[in-house]
Amino acid sequence: EAGVVQSPRYKIIEKKQPVAFWCNPISGHNTLYWYRQNLGQGPELLIRYENEEAVDDSQLPKDRFSAERLKGVDSTLKIQPAELGDSAVYLCASSLVGGTAKNTEAFFGQGTRLTVV
């Protein structure tokens, strides 16, 4: 079974330019997360979706960041305009919440490394 797929793996852009990241979660997973990981630190949650609804976006810098999850499957995270401080790895994860099985874990993609110059 394919895991969480993210693209691109790497992206280099100039400041003030827009950038978008794409995530395809594990089939059947209803919950999708976007995390940002700065060098030497643990991942920090940006936004969480349950199906197509953003249920926790309190950590998302809404002045420049936006996200969508159309049809409750794939998701896109966008930054416009990018700043130097946005350089980080952006991780997408998915999990199955609810149902009869007790949920134990989230599955992460390999991430997109963004460098803003």
Place this chain on the structure above:
Amino acid sequence: LAKTTQPISMDSYEGQEVNITCSHNNIATNDYITWYQQFPSQGPRFIIQGYKTKVTNEVASLFIPADRKSSTLSLPRVSLSDTAVYYCLVGPPLDTGRRALTFGSGTRLQVQP
């Protein structure tokens, strides 16, 4: 949300047992203890989860004392491929409560030949 404290880094040699301890003095009654592993250039990967006493799987063991204020991840006979960052997370299961993982800075384990 319970705060966790774990060593910043640890060194070991191949074949040794490695124990990484995490402190979580403010753990709540419905909180579980979960460990994730992260290799360079990859996303974190679930290792093990427990609520109390001892849990063992094919990768690691998790020891949790009765007061649950700390926990120890035990990696038997580590190899070079176990070099990674290990995160201790405390919180309700993903299908309850906050429904998201909260990571600290983790423990960077370096295994030497």
